[in-house]
Amino acid sequence: MDKIKSIEELRKLREHAKQSLKTRQGEAKVKVLISMGTVGIAAGARDVLMAIIDELEKRNFTDAQIIERGSLGLDLEEPVVAIDMGGELIYYGKVTPEMARTIVAQHIINGQIVSDWVIAKGNKK
Amino acid sequence: MKERSLIDKLHEVQNGSKENYISKSEALKVSKRSKTPLAEIYGVLTFYTLFSEKPRGKHIIRVCRSLSCHMADANKIIGKLKETLGINVGETTFDKEFTLEESSCLGMCSVSPALMIDDIPFGNVEIDEIPEIIKKVKGGEL
């Protein structure tokens, strides 16, 4: 590591370092829930997962938790991705890696739900 | 203060010796180099329990004898070690592989009974595991 030469430099380094520890805080602005049951995986959920992570990385958005879940029972709609941003759960169905990237850009980053692809809404308990 | 303390020097001598101790000739060398009387060197060497004037084995086994380990039957562990190695506390095996010593608290009270072999800690030690542990250390597997 290079010598930190001022208090400002230290604080900048800190902001950057905090991002990578966000996952350990246990709390995040956005929760991304991906169904990874057998059907989900068979339908390509892993590729969707990798696309989401990649897109978040590209856009430097670290305030998200990516949580895998078991199957929701909506086999016909797999891969299913749910986004939780403070209260309401939005379910997207038949998500492809390309769709996933759009969901990241539009819904997570810009806060606009992609209504055409929504299959269900739920309230967080 | 660029001078290393006498204790650091003695640690270095002991760690570098094949038989894990500080011989009289080594002590004399330290005395000459640091211009300290030999009696003073021995005063320090004999004060601290981790230094040994006698040759010891390649591996030093330190069994914790403090209260938590005592309450977890460290006695039995020492007994089994004595039996497996065929030596008493403070002695070295004939093949010069192991020296058995008792130690003050190793700070592993939640996994008592505990022991250290060289720098490796062992916790929750069961009597039956001891022959296996000795074998592994001797074979250089750990």
Add this chain to the structure above:
Amino acid sequence: MKIFRIHALICAGAQCLAAGGNGFEDALKDELKKHDLDEEVSLVETGCMGACQLGPLLVVYPEGVMYIKVKPEDAKEIVEEHFLKGRPVRRLMWKGEKAELPNLSEIPFFAKQTKIVLRNCGIINPEDIDEYIAQDGYEALSKALFEMTPQDVVQVMKDSGLRGRGGAGFPTGLKWELAFKQISDQKYIICNADEGDPGAYMDRSVLEGDPHSVLEGMAIAGYATGASKGYIYVRAEYPLAVKRLEVAIKQAKEAGLLGKNILGSSFSFDIELRMGAGAFVCGEETALINSIEGNRGEPKKKPPFPVVKGLFGKPTVINNVETLANVPAVIEKGSKFLRQFGTEKSPGTKVFALAGKVNITGLVEVPLGTPLRTIVFDIGGGVPEGHSFKAAQTGGPSGGVIPAKHLDVPMDYENLPALGTIMGSGGLIVMDEKSCMVDVAKFFLKFTVDESCGKCVPCREGTKQMLEILEHISNGKGEKGDIEKLEKMGNLIKLTSLCGLGQTAPNPVLSTIRYFRDEYEEHINNKSCPSNICKIEGGKNERKVAHRQTA
């Protein structure tokens, strides 16, 4: 920036390693590779997580669940079920019976603690300075250097009420002020990491789990008092702590947070490690100074106190590891911070090493003034089924016992001495009905006799005589008047010993006599050990054995 969706934190404290942590970690790494998960899962080795008896420990985020007692064979299931399929493995989790996933914050052992000293332990990788910085590390040092004068720093420490956590409880701010006022060309800061109390491992966990907190505390102390050099005196029995400290010092130097002109300021501070060599008495500050100077670890008469004339004859501040780990938090958050916890005379928290006959042993950090009952029963889960609490020993060989009738005593620097014990460094050993108090007293006294430096007569000869009497008592050869002899000698040794270790050496004996005199009398008058521990020949409860070995 690389995103790892799972952070798997493995406790790499000495006790978890001793319980097989390395084997589990290797197995986990293998499984991750097998399933191509090493780009998604960040495997982090952290310092002590505190639940030492339940190790090896694994905590998985973002869920925040803790896996306990994990074995290499469990790695496959954890990776395949939890990491790949999102189904945490209930049978391996702490309190797996609960319907919801028990988050760490819901487990009483953790929920009832207040972590200030242990704030980073178990959360960060101690060998990565970036993670320390991310957790606001070195903010306090930069604040001190650029926004405060040395006098300001001293004043904040005084107002905070922080007291030395090594055992004596001397006000830290006052100690720093005394050193600040000395005029000298050189001053030193020493960190006392010679944690020798049997049953105490708090300092070790801080050194292994969050070494930078100690380095930062020392640098702040240096700035406040005018010292440019620090030494950390570590027990040689803690090789892992030594290693982590060496890595931390190196990284801090590379980052310009230690060494010349820290952060571009005019303040320079350097830290060196010094190893001990197996002498308990070197935890006493003047003996420690002697040891760093390369001599026999014999204590010196005080006054002069080290703040006036210490290491190499210069003004020296000696602080305990736990005290120093508090310093960055105090400077960063202000003098009122610690006063939110604890009592008026003892603000802040204390880390206890809970051990012995209690369900969950490990490290526990609570506000000072917390009742003993809360620590043992609410946090530690109580005494194992079928047994009852008899006494808790505090303060190691310098302390005494607290019997069941005083379970509600607030643990602080005022109440414990009133009961005949001391807070000490934080060792807390719980004993059940099967423990013999005479045996416990004998145990501690044997330790003291072994470790006596030999310089003064009361300690060198007196403790030995007391031990002989105790051995007679526990062998069934005690005589009438022995208890009174022990009390008389004990009080004499307390009054006349040269150093604090000798002055407190009789405490375990005097304390057990105070609360369990009847046990002593049983041994002496009836030649019997009520707990059946002491091997009494020809006694009422003599155990029949085929071959009797002498102890």
